[in-house]
Amino acid sequence: MSENIQKKIEDLREELHQHNYNYYTLDEPTISDFEFDLKLKELQELEEKHPEFYDSNSPTSRVGGEITKNFPTVQHQFRMYSLDNSYDFNDLEDWEKRVQKALNEPVEFVAELKYDGASISILYENGKLKEAVTRGDGFQGDEITPNVKTISEIPMQLHGDYPDRFFIRGEIYLTRKNFDKINKRREEEGLDPFMNPRNTASGSLKIQDSAEVRKRGLSAVLYQYISSEFPAKTHWELLQKAKSWGFHISEQAKLCKTLDEVKAFITHWDTARHQLGFDIDGIVIKVNDLSQQRTLGYTAKSPRWAMAYKFKAEKVETELEKVTYQVGRTGAITPVANLKPVLLAGTVVKRASLHNEDIIKKLGLHEHDFVFVEKGGEIIPKIVGVNLEKRDPENPEIQYIKTCPECGTELVKIEDQAIHFCPNELHCPPQVVGRMIHYVSRKALNIENLGSETIEQLYREKLVENPADFYALTKEQLLPLERMAEKSAQNIISGIEKSKEIPFEKVLYGIGIKHVGETVAKKLAKNFESIDELKKATAAELIQVEDIGGKIAESIVAFFENSENQLMIERLKSYGVQLEKGESTNEVLSNVLENKTFLFTGKLSLFTRDDAEAMVEKHGGKNISAVSKNLNYLVVGEKAGSKLKKAQDIGIIEILDEQQFLDLLGTPS
Incomplete structure (x- = not known):
């Protein structure tokens, strides 16, 4: 039986290697992408069930998934020279x-x-x-x-x-x-x-x-x-x-x-x-x-x-028609040079980024200057100089704006930086839309079929102004939108409903507290049982949480002090969005494994891998996904393969069987 499975795995690998060769080298594919993916999935499932037949060059390696904390330095056997x-x-x-x-x-x-x-x-x-x-x-x-x-x-x-x-x-x-x-x-x-x-x-x-x-x-x-x-x-x-x-x-x-x-x-x-x-x-x-x-x-x-x-970076001369200002989704202001259209590097260029106020001052730009535009390594053309001989002395110097072009709020300049921001994050249209786009994104609430264009339409129609508004939408409100069919509308409503199952840490990331990324959201969810507990926390208490400094703590406190944010949170709770931990998912039983890292490999018989990883976390330990010097314990089941060999080669990793792992916890088998 084992020999049959091994042959099946090896045959699939050989076949997939051949299909890759046909596709990428000969440009003569003999099967469809769908058929290729089915065969790859079959091989992946067989390899997961039979790690004893591991091969580092299997076609499944292309799927990725290996985590590398540090890339080792390797000497080149043959030096890699640069070219004149x-x-x-x-x-x-x-x-x-x-x-x-x-x-x-x-x-x-x-x-x-x-x-x-x-x-x-x-x-x-x-x-x-x-x-x-x-x-x-x-x-x-x-x-x-x-x-x-x-x-x-x-x-x-x-x-x-x-x-x-x-x-x-x-x-x-x-x-x-x-x-x-x-x-x-x-x-x-x-x-x-x-x-x-x-x-x-x-x-x-x-x-x-x-x-x-x-x-x-x-x-x-x-x-x-x-x-x-x-x-x-x-x-x-x-x-x-x-x-x-x-x-x-x-x-x-x-x-x-x-x-x-x-x-x-x-x-x-x-x-x-x-x-x-x-x-x-x-x-x-x-x-x-x-x-x-x-x-x-x-x-x-x-x-x-x-x-x-x-090749020389291509450069052309054209007239600067005006400077306009864009508001980014984080409130950052970017000045843009609007140009008289000119052909550059095979495309017609109408705009060039000016990045910030310092660039405008360095160039000494005046209205209707004739400027030199270059498109070298950058995708976005940039102004690299001004033809002073063509300047009309009557044209005034360009002055950077003082207020937001979208909402009129006075801009704030960050100390020691050249960037201006609009502080009106809750009512400045690009920031409002950006916040909602962030909320539905894959790493946050992952609401499928609700893309940026649809959100912009919903905002223009005054149907949504913050993430809580998504949960009040009806199919009837969606149908009049451009390019919106009945099935699309239903998919959006279903996606919004499904997002109520997304765990607390992802919701915490999705609501868009400034400086709270994925990692910080996870740390907060680990230390606070609910959004209500987090809301009550002082800056001094927040700083005690790992990876949270003064800037992040102040941002969290400011977020919850805002009455509009408070209302949004209460509405999200009323719609059933997960704003507290699951009942027992993160229950901590002891700290016996504190500061210890674990990885499980091979076929486990006393418990499933998910159960094992949950046990590690409930006893204060941490699961990691690859064998490295940062790993303390490798727990091996039957027919452990390459991970066991690599751990043995490193030499400092303690290798346990399943019973020894349970003994660490003081748990009977």
Whole structure:
């Protein structure tokens, strides 16, 4: 029976690896996404029931879920050099002359797009992904293997005649489409949008929960084979071999016989890059012949056989028509330059961010100035200068506003910061809407089908002004809204009703107390039985709670002192929203496990995993989700697999069986 299950698991893994290869490498999928997901789910369930057949390179690793508190530092076996940059064809010609002088023989080149992302080095052993490390300082980087495994374009199992051991390097990046999706979600949750795909991709690789990394939708392109031995004579051959093994190689890379062909490639992509679905900031040119690369060698910082041609940040001149001001969902004021439309980097630009008052003063902006607008690494164009020769001396200097453009309230400037805020958080329209969008967001009350556009409509129709108003809505009130069908209206009403089951800590996060994020909300829910208890707490009492300082304590006290907030809380209670702990969920029986961390693995026979984790919390302990030096106890059931091995390798983790765990609690089996 065990052998049959093992074969079933291995067959499913092999089949899914093949489907990944068909989809990402051959671009010839043979099954639908739905069928793939069903097979992946079947494999996941089998692996959970049979941890003894664990494989770190299973296709299920892409789902993520591993928590990494600290990313270990790893030395690069082969240093990751940076590239010398060139900014015009004269630089490239000088480089070619140096190459020709050193070699004194014909040279051909490979030209590749320079993806704007985060560099990665990945080790493969026996066709399996072994380790992924960031560039770091070139000599050492952070090991982020679980996060890299979530990227579908990076194979975990290779195909064909691959070498036993080698490194492959590439770039992790975000497509513009996925970047926009991330920012749309952040805006719906009341969070500030990310600035650009490059920094977002780099930051995503350092998220501690690999399941969250997977949600970012990162992409990868691999462009350099690294080893002490090479299964080909040229870089171009290596790229084709890497593609046959299953790696995603840039479709735009080109073998160029002469530097003139390289120049033509650069000229083409300097314009055509705006039609790509991702950002590039230049072209990389490499000497193709590997023996010539070895002859050329390296300087202290860079390979002599490669050069990066960097595109210039595009800059245009246009007229500043006026400066307007946006109110964010947190009350922050952002000045925006409204421009006479102008073509820049392939798109028509009408607006540019000015960020804050200090930027306006630094630029010395006057009304109707002619300004220089640039779109380099940033998605949002920015003003980088003023053409003073065209300034009309009659045009007055731009003065930053004193009152909120939405509600007229006098603005407040935060000390030592350049940011202005509107303090009218309960009645300033963008803040009111933002508060309600936050309340329904996934991490708060998670009210499905109630998106930002619908909430804005409801607010305009004066149907909602704060979160409590959602619970008074009827289907008849929803139906007249734009694009609202009967089924959609019913789904919203059902979602609102279902939100009454959401636990206290999430409601506490959702009501939008300033500075109270998810973690602080959990700490408050752990220390206060109900919203009424929390409401009575003084700032001095609140500071005694872990992770709560004076600023947060004062914000909580101020929230509950406001009569409108008090009324909203009372209304939420009357509608049945959970504003106190469940009856016995958080009951503490003892502190015998205080400051101790636990993890359960294998098949448990004396209790379920949920029951075990609940016991830990009821006796003052803490459950964590991965084996690390922060783990005190690993409790193992039957057929414990990789977690047990890792704990044994670390050597300082105490390993218990189920009965020994119960003995710790003084509980009979």
